[in-house]
Amino acid sequence: TNRSMGSYFIVPCRKLLLISPLQRLSLHQAMRFFPTRHYSLQKYTVFAAAVCCSNLVLSSSFSLSPQHHRRSTTTTFLSSSTASMSSSTTSTPSTPEKKLMALRQLFDQHNLDCYIVPSDDPHLSEYTPEAYKRRQFITEFGGSAGTALIFREQAKLWTDSRYYNEANLQLDGDHWDLMKQGLPETPTISNYIADAAKEHYESYKKPFRIGMDPFVHAASFCKELEKALDEKIDNEDDKCGILETSLTNNLIDELWGESRPALPNAPFRVHEHAGKTVAEKVKAVREQMAEKKATMAVFSALDDVAYLFNIRAQGDIDTCPVGMAYGVITNDQVMLLCDKEKVANIQEYLNEAGITVKPYDAVLDQIKEHLETTDENTKRPKIWIDTTRSNYAIRSLIQEDKQLLDCQTAVTTMKACKNAVEMEGMKRAHVVDGAAMAHFISWLQEQISSGKKVSEVEIDVVLRNYRSQQPGYIEDSFPTIAGVGSNGAIIHYRAKEDSDLMKYLDAESSILIDSGGQYTYGTTDVTRTWHFGEKISPEFKQYYTRVLKGNIAMDSMIFPTNTPGFVLDVFARKSLWDAQLDYGHGTGHGVGAALNVHEGPQSISPRWGNKEFLKKGMVVSNEPGYYEDGNFGIRIENLLEITYVNNDDNLAYDQEKELSVKPSGKKTFLKFQKLTMIPIQKNLIDLELMSSTELDWLDAYHQEVWEKVSPLLEEGSSAYQWLQRSCDKIKRT
Numbered sequence: 001t002n003r004s005m006g007s008y009f010i011v012p013c014r015k016l017l018l019i020s021p022l023q024r025l026s027l028h029q030a031m032r033f034f035p036t037r038h039y040s041l042q043k044y045t046v047f048a049a050a051v052c053c054s055n056l057v058l059s060s061s062f063s064l065s066p067q068h069h070r071r072s073t074t075t076t077f078l079s080s081s082t083a084s085m086s087s088s089t090t091s092t093p094s095t096p097e098k099k100l101m102a103l104r105q106l107f108d109q110h111n112l113d114c115y116i117v118p119s120d121d122p123h124l125s126e127y128t129p130e131a132y133k134r135r136q137f138i139t140e141f142g143g144s145a146g147t148a149l150i151f152r153e154q155a156k157l158w159t160d161s162r163y164y165n166e167a168n169l170q171l172d173g174d175h176w177d178l179m180k181q182g183l184p185e186t187p188t189i190s191n192y193i194a195d196a197a198k199e200h201y202e203s204y205k206k207p208f209r210i211g212m213d214p215f216v217h218a219a220s221f222c223k224e225l226e227k228a229l230d231e232k233i234d235n236e237d238d239k240c241g242i243l244e245t246s247l248t249n250n251l252i253d254e255l256w257g258e259s260r261p262a263l264p265n266a267p268f269r270v271h272e273h274a275g276k277t278v279a280e281k282v283k284a285v286r287e288q289m290a291e292k293k294a295t296m297a298v299f300s301a302l303d304d305v306a307y308l309f310n311i312r313a314q315g316d317i318d319t320c321p322v323g324m325a326y327g328v329i330t331n332d333q334v335m336l337l338c339d340k341e342k343v344a345n346i347q348e349y350l351n352e353a354g355i356t357v358k359p360y361d362a363v364l365d366q367i368k369e370h371l372e373t374t375d376e377n378t379k380r381p382k383i384w385i386d387t388t389r390s391n392y393a394i395r396s397l398i399q400e401d402k403q404l405l406d407c408q409t410a411v412t413t414m415k416a417c418k419n420a421v422e423m424e425g426m427k428r429a430h431v432v433d434g435a436a437m438a439h440f441i442s443w444l445q446e447q448i449s450s451g452k453k454v455s456e457v458e459i460d461v462v463l464r465n466y467r468s469q470q471p472g473y474i475e476d477s478f479p480t481i482a483g484v485g486s487n488g489a490i491i492h493y494r495a496k497e498d499s500d501l502m503k504y505l506d507a508e509s510s511i512l513i514d515s516g517g518q519y520t521y522g523t524t525d526v527t528r529t530w531h532f533g534e535k536i537s538p539e540f541k542q543y544y545t546r547v548l549k550g551n552i553a554m555d556s557m558i559f560p561t562n563t564p565g566f567v568l569d570v571f572a573r574k575s576l577w578d579a580q581l582d583y584g585h586g587t588g589h590g591v592g593a594a595l596n597v598h599e600g601p602q603s604i605s606p607r608w609g610n611k612e613f614l615k616k617g618m619v620v621s622n623e624p625g626y627y628e629d630g631n632f633g634i635r636i637e638n639l640l641e642i643t644y645v646n647n648d649d650n651l652a653y654d655q656e657k658e659l660s661v662k663p664s665g666k667k668t669f670l671k672f673q674k675l676t677m678i679p680i681q682k683n684l685i686d687l688e689l690m691s692s693t694e695l696d697w698l699d700a701y702h703q704e705v706w707e708k709v710s711p712l713l714e715e716g717s718s719a720y721q722w723l724q725r726s727c728d729k730i731k732r733t
Helices: 027-031 096-110 134-139 161-170 189-204 219-230 251-259 277-291 302-309 347-352 360-369 410-416 421-451 456-467 485-489 538-555 569-578 647-654 690-714 718-727
Strands: 046-052 055-062 114-117 145-149 155-159 177-180 208-211 240-244 268-270 296-299 309-314 326-330 336-339 356-358 384-387 404-406 472-475 479-486 510-515 517-519 526-531 558-560 588-590 600-605 619-622 624-629 632-635 636-645 669-674
Touching: 096 145, 096 251, 114 134, 114 189, 134 145, 134 251, 145 189, 155 558, 161 177, 189 208, 189 219, 189 240, 240 510, 251 718, 277 326, 277 410, 277 558, 296 302, 296 360, 302 326, 302 410, 326 356, 326 360, 336 360, 356 360, 356 647, 360 384, 410 600, 421 456, 421 526, 421 619, 421 636, 421 690, 421 718, 456 472, 456 479, 456 510, 456 526, 479 485, 485 510, 485 588, 485 624, 485 632, 510 632, 526 632, 538 569, 538 619, 538 624, 538 632, 538 669, 538 690, 600 619, 690 718
Parallel strands: 114 208, 155 177, 208 240, 296 384, 336 356, 384 404
Antiparallel strands: 046 055, 114 145, 145 155, 268 309, 296 326, 326 336, 472 517, 479 510, 510 526, 558 669, 588 600, 588 619, 619 636, 624 632, 636 669
């Protein structure tokens, strides 16, 4: 009612507020139920109303704060039986607007002011099972990394530079704001929430309630958020924000309803290329537990569990050979916690390995039970978890800090540093992968040379088909990125048949192809940019060559032990920097052995926060690039093995012996060895930018590719001839 004018207006609200006819609301209570932007305190008074039988009853009146409502909608008065939204939604909201509206209705039911939706499953996996792609459901953004933050009046998505373009294209800009994570002007999620909580607390004198599912948030994130909230208020007894983690259901699941995909339940298989037994690995873990006085070690990351127990799975997470499970080791027990159907085919193996199978949902009970016991030596239980890789539900069980050991798990480094058997499998995988790529690129070049146009989707399908013909192939190691022209500048682009973005490759365009395979014995990941036309601009050749020079510079590095990856990153960028160019992603990530294509703890990146030393046995990618939005993308990626410069040191490592003692003042040095066996397109290179040393490197690499891959190809075949031409020495004049 506009009292001064004697006229009426519709109160915009998301949900009819149902209260007793006699109940009165304070201003602060009522504010939770009404959008409150752009109202004038001088003119408007809003009346809280209740439906009792068929009568509308005015129960209290209050004025709204100004500038809190964005758009007007029509209010519908409903009967009491239909006004509140049921938790068992029968129909799934179909648009971004409807999804947000339905979620905000749940805010009212659960007394929330915002809700955080990460990309994670309970194991904080990089790629998540379909049933856990809640952030993708609510945002309709398909990238693998990102966190959605939904308030009553706004919705924001944080994602990193790999996905800026993709997010801009996929987000509904009328309802979502993109927060470009990593840019100086973009606040962290924790700080953004803390600022909102402080403003809310100062306005309404009550805590800002932050909804979250404790099973899909890293414990370290929750600690960071609590710290940010505490720093916003001076009085230690007050809280400007509260983490609400006791909700019975994940709110996104309530919206998703019956449309939510089934929970994953693929069977495990025994991994035959481990190089170490489960007993050997458990022994190593327990030795570290004893050193750190830990009585229980809990492994949440799926690749940690797969590595520890020498098991793999296919189907729980696309392209990742892991299964949904936890691992637990105590002084007298080794437990695998998963659904029993997953181990039906390997139960005998588990029995022989001394592994006890417990239900998946029993992980919290096992931790609780252990915390209530006392150890014979320490008299106090201590749980070892890595809070960056464990969910908040697990961490919250450990109430006393003295019962928590929070650091990198024993398995993390063991897994990262491959043994001789694992490395042999990785080398074999890259040779057969090279054969598959020879077949594929020779086919693709023939198609383009004959004047045909090939869609990005067909490129994906044909490449997968050639890989599938190699021995031991299981699936791709990640969704293939095949970006023609401007799509190549979208770092993690994936072609879809029904997408407006999908392009066709012809002789006028370049294509960036980033792909890999999961084999029973190893994992591959390779990127090349190709151009099969005659009209290649000098600028494109210059950019391509500078990227190649960066790849060669990284590959050629010799560096001492105890060197973190960020120290080397500059060498991959120097040639681009010379031309005042750069790229927004890291230069290198770790890769698992018949495991996840992205593996820590090591990386090569300008982000100096990761101080993990590069070590013998690690596998890293070497992938500098250059991208022009709306035009093209260039990236050249090889996987590299880290090894000692001194062969005696390598022999000692393989035999698990101590390295020889160096003379005083001498250091042990490391170097890279190439694993990827796929040629680099020579006619894209600007020879004037290349040094003779770099050209020697290229010829030597191509000679190695030819010697290892050509025996797998039929002599005289198209693939054989293509490989032969591609590996000929480059003409230097």
